[in-house]
Amino acid sequence: MVVAGVLLGFAWNAWSGRGLTLAGNAFIRPGEHLEEIDALEAKRRFDRGALFFDARPLDFYGLSHIPGARPFPENDFDAAFSRLEPLLKSRFDLVVYCTSLCDASHQVARRLRDKGIHAAILVDGLPAWTDAGHPVREGQEP
Numbered sequence: 001m002v003v004a005g006v007l008l009g010f011a012w013n014a015w016s017g018r019g020l021t022l023a024g025n026a027f028i029r030p031g032e033h034l035e036e037i038d039a040l041e042a043k044r045r046f047d048r049g050a051l052f053f054d055a056r057p058l059d060f061y062g063l064s065h066i067p068g069a070r071p072f073p074e075n076d077f078d079a080a081f082s083r084l085e086p087l088l089k090s091r092f093d094l095v096v097y098c099t100s101l102c103d104a105s106h107q108v109a110r111r112l113r114d115k116g117i118h119a120a121i122l123v124d125g126l127p128a129w130t131d132a133g134h135p136v137r138e139g140q141e142p
Contacts, residue, residue: 034106034109034110034113034121035109035118035119035120035121036120036121036122036123037095037120037121037122037123038122038123038128039122039123039124039128039129039131039132039134040132042095042097042120042122042128042129042134043129043132043134045093045095045120046066046068046095046134048093049093050093050094050095051068051070051087051091051093051094051095052066052068052069052070052094052095052096052097052122053069053070053071053072053084053094053095053096053097053108053119054066054069054070054071054072054073054097054098054126055072055073055074055096055097055098055102055104055105055107055108056073056074056098056099056102056104056126057073057075058071058073058076060099061073061140062138062139062140063138064126064130064136064137064138065126065136065137065142066097066126066129066134066135066136066137067135067136067137067142068142069097069142070084070087070142071140072084072096072108073104074098074104074105074107074108075104077107077108077111081111081112081115088112088117089117092118094112094117094118094119094120095119095120095121095122096108096109096112096119096120096121096122097121097122097125097126097129098125098126099125099126099127100124100125100127100128102125105121105122105125106121109121
């Protein structure tokens with residue numbers, strides 16, 4: 001009886017046109033346009049010279065990061081933006097990442113967008129990158 005009720009509830013949700021969204025990205029607001037890319041596309045962009053930004057706190061950057069990535073901690077956005085603004089405005093292929101289930105990359109991309117700078121977001125961040133077998137670097141140097 002409970003199972004039938006649950007199934008009927010899901011069916012009503014799916015076909016009524018008034019149901020709740022049960023899928024999608026919780027980090028993107030309805031109607032918002034942020035570009036998300038997977039690890040394969042991120043690697044293609046990496047190979048073409050895209051500039052990567054690590055939105056995690058600085059301590060995590062030192063543990064491992066995508067080679068060439070610049071630290072851009074979401075919790076210190078204003079200082080990072082001031083330091084990186086000339087670079088941000090001179091490049092057109094930017095990718096921001098953090099970890100999986102992390103909103104920092106979305107926050108950084110959103111704030112960059114508000115400043116007129118487009119950046120794609122690597123979905124599931126550094127774990128997706130490493131799970132795909134792509135290289136990482138340790139230490140504070142990009």
